[in-house]
Amino acid sequence: MSDLVLTEFFDYEPLPEDMVYKPSDTVNNFMQDFTFVSLIIGAIGSGKTLGSIMKWYYLIHLQEPDNNGWKRTRTVVIRNTTVELKDTTMKSFSEWFGDDLKINWSNLTALYEDEEDKVHAEILFRALDKPQDMKKLLSLEITYAYLNELRELPAAALYNVTSRLGRYPSPTMGVKATHACAWADSNAFDQEHWVYKLFFDNLPSNHKLFLQPPAMLDDGSVNPDAENLENLPDEYYGDYMLGKPQDWIDVMAKVKFIPLQTGKPVYPEYNDKLHCVDEKQVRPPDVNIALICGGENGRTSAVVFGQVDAMGRLVIFDEIVSEDVGAMEFGKYVKQMMQADYGAYRHMIWLDIAAGSRGQVTDHTQLKVWNNLGLNCKLVKTNKPDIVVEALKAKFNTLIAGSPAIMISSKCKTLRKGLNGGYQYRRVNVSGDKYAEKPDKGKYSHVCNALEYLVNGMGAGRELMSSSKFKALANSGKQFSGGRAFKK
Structure with missing residues (x-):
């Protein structure tokens, strides 16, 4: 029996005399x-x-x-x-x-x-x-x-x-x-x-x-x-x-209710203190400039909304995230939200290449469904992780006039959680720090994918692929991991 102390707080004291226990x-x-x-x-x-x-x-x-x-x-x-x-x-x-x-x-x-x-x-x-x-x-x-x-x-x-x-x-x-x-x-x-x-x-x-x-x-x-x-x-x-x-x-130790990383973050370049801006300080989007959006429809569907400001910085000011909804239902919700909040704006929604493929249950593609709803959608040119991920990393590592080239409104809570480590490479069950080659599909992957498609649709993916460094690495068969090469 352990030698611990009996608490004086109990109204009833069942512990043996040799067991001493005093709780906080x-x-x-x-x-x-x-x-x-x-x-x-x-x-x-x-x-x-x-x-x-x-x-x-x-x-x-x-x-x-x-x-x-x-x-x-x-x-x-x-x-x-x-x-x-x-x-x-x-x-x-x-x-x-x-x-x-x-x-x-x-x-x-x-x-x-x-x-x-x-x-x-x-x-x-x-x-x-x-x-x-x-x-x-x-x-x-x-x-x-x-x-x-x-x-x-x-x-x-x-x-x-x-x-x-x-x-x-x-x-x-x-x-x-x-x-x-x-x-x-x-x-x-x-x-x-x-x-x-x-x-x-x-x-x-x-x-x-x-x-x-x-x-x-x-x-x-x-x-x-x-x-x-x-x-x-x-x-x-x-x-x-x-x-x-x-x-x-x-x-x-600090008992904070935040995501705990069990894998390797996809975007360690993201710094919430640097890239996040208070939603109260984000200027309303300019009605004369088209909105650039990215969308992903899966188990957790998401759309993120952005606009390039006068300095050339990409500002992500809003998000829509929903669970367990189909392409039609989610598309209708996105349309209602855009009509209510951004009805006067021109827009473009960039979708994954897979959105152009027919589903197993219906002959309609997500691209067709959303365009029929009046949502102006196009497909990105590629969804390869080594391109879309590195293109976004390059944005996080770029400064424009001393400010980050991409800023995320504090309103985008799910996106920020994903970028802060919720979106990650799963640890592989082998000895040492080994991780899967592709990011894990989880509750934060879809909203981060939406941002990747937005950035890719802007042309960041093409800019990345045209760089001499990427071409050299692609020809060598090695994986690209050099976002800072694009810092201006």
């Missing part, structure tokens, strides 16, 4: 909350996982006894993969409760019994490696559920498991679950994540969020209000952070 204020409130679903979010090292484990220990002692005088409970503990389940979650349970918790590592089960207090607590450890694992959650008869690292789990995991709460103990045993509930812990995540939308945008009345203070402040110093500092090594948020990417520090 946020963790303590989280542990004693019996809302149907509760979530604690904090920095790495903030003590949230241990708090979740101790919440289980607290709850199993609060269960009302059955006909035989035993407090019987059954808890499912969920992690995204079996490896992480065994290496982290189960290991944490084992380290804290030792031989008092009988763990079957093969069957992924555990049993805790306390003869003196008449506690009989079963644990079912479950990983969601395969699609069928999700369905198995629907057959459980449980009292509680603990979802470890909720951001790594699909929304269906929470939906499925909460439908099984309070099924054990059964009324035939003379008692029901005293506090049937589910709880979870997590590091921060992107604002587009399903967890953010559930707990920040549309919090149900029977859900509760506990947010720990960030461990680090924006100036890089340790937050004096950070929790669990006394149990961490010295300089944990100092020397331990050296060499780590800024986005990792922002998410894991």
Whole structure:
């Protein structure tokens, strides 16, 4: 049994005398909350996982006894993969409760019994490696559920498991679950994540969020209000952070809800502080100059709107992003938006070459559908990544009269997230830093593709291909990666 300290905050103190545990204020409130679903979010090292484990220990002692005088409970503990389940979650349970918790590592089960207090607590450890694992959650008869690292789990995991709460103990045993509930812990995540939308945008009345203070402040110093500092090594948020990417520090230590890069950004040349301009400072488009737009229709459809200003800079001032809509439906929405906001402007929308191909279900191409709607569309000459990507990189690396050659309005939130690293090359599952040759198709790829088509339609692709450097590299068979060659 671990030598840890018992907290004085509990109204009921079930911990043995040799177990000393004193939670921080946020963790303590989280542990004693019996809302149907509760979530604690904090920095790495903030003590949230241990708090979740101790919440289980607290709850199993609060269960009302059955006909035989035993407090019987059954808890499912969920992690995204079996490896992480065994290496982290189960290991944490084992380290804290030792031989008092009988763990079957093969069957992924555990049993805790306390003869003196008449506690009989079963644990079912479950990983969601395969699609069928999700369905198995629907057959459980449980009292509680603990979802470890909720951001790594699909929304269906929470939906499925909460439908099984309070099924054990059964009324035939003379008692029901005293506090049937589910709880979870997590590091921060992107604002587009399903967890953010559930707990920040549309919090149900029977859900509760506990947010720990960030461990680090924006100036890089340790937050004096950070929790669990006394149990961490010295300089944990100092020397331990050296060499780590800024986005990792922002998410894991500063608890910022931004995308965390898991691959290699397609556009590391993009600097949000340099290329982004406040939408209030963006001049309205000149009605005498045609709008240049780029469009992409896929699982996530997108159109970006731009215009070249008097200095020759490309200003991207608006975006439309929609999910799971067809070419016709999205085209109608784009037309309505353009009529409402940009009805007096001439425009050109540049589309991917694939927009000129017939679909499997219809003989109509996206190009034909959109042109029939009155949207003035043309196809770009190429969609080869080594051309469209490098052409946009060249824009990011070019200055005109001391200002970036391309500027993005702060209004274009999805586009900026993509350029900030959401649009990336997927890491390949081999040793070392190996990445796929083509950018990954994800929720940020389509809006970034739309910008690529816009820039390509302007002629940047032709400018790139006509450069002597590109021709030399193309003839050599090497991949082009020299955006700065075009800096003016």
